[in-house]
Amino acid sequence: MKKKATTLFSILKTLITNPGKLRLLADREKECFNHIKKNYPEFSEGLPVIDFAAACKTQQETVVPYTFLGGNSLPTDLLLLNSLAKQSPNCSYFEIGTWRGESVANVARYAGNCYTLNLSDKSMQEMGLSENYIKAHRFFSKNLSNVSHLQGDSMKFDFSPYRGKIDLIFVDGDHHFHQVAGDTRNAFSMLKNENAVIVWHDYGFQPEEIRYEVLAGILEGCPKDKLRSLYQVSDTKCAIYTSTKFVSRPMKAYADPGHYFEVSIKEKKV
Secondary structure (H helix, E strand, O other): OHHHHHHHHHHHHHHHHOHHHHHHHHHHHHHHHHHHHHHOHHHOOOOOEEOHHHHHOOOOOOOOOOOOOOOOOOHHHHHHHHHHHHOOOOOOEEEEOOOOOHHHHHHOOOOOOEEEEEOOHHHHHHOOOOHHHHHHOOOOOOOOOOEEEEEOOOOOOOOHHHOOOEOEEEEOOOOOHHHHHHHHHHHHHHEOOOOOEEEEOOOEEEOOEEOHHHHHHHHHHOOHHHHHHEEEEOOOOOEEEOOOOOOOEOOOOOOOOOOOOOOOOOOOOO
16 A cells, blocks of 8 residues: 555655656557557557566576666566576677666676667766766676676667677567657567577566557567567566567456566665
């Protein structure tokens, strides 16, 4: 109940301080939903859902580092990435969108070469973003020896050196329709082989709430013959492309969970 009250307060605060922002988001969501309904009607209720445990092939994993700060992934999102990296020996990993570097720092424990692409500090300064926000980037990944930090706009970046070479790709950049579609096309071009996997973050605002702008971008950028290999992973905000065939089900909000997680939290100083 406290969480619902906090969420309601956050929505009311946004309505009071910046009502246009919520209206714009709602308009984009409606427009993208209509785009999906017209062009991809079989996905108008979302991607088929696969069980978290089936996708991860693990029942226990440590997620580290992890912060409970704004703009972060769910622990299950990072556990999914860790598990997928472990399934590919000497995994090559590429992510679009670095932020604090938590996701790549997690995966780097299990992967070989890791690449993370983000706008340069100069570009973010020119956009008028705060210095504190800019300095927060790469916090957890900047000193990792197997992580290469790439700079550039993913819409203009030259992905050719990575084409056909990556085992696991994490798309978590700009979430607008055209950006997601472009990042999706580039992600598919980097897949190493039929066992390679793409994960998109923020497919859902929450695990039971589809973000239609992101879904529309995924569908638009995905090769038509690969659409049937797209899924939502339960208990996460992630969509996934995988050639592995899974038993799936339609997404149903407020369904009985069927399982739960045991979470242990241990604070560590940086």
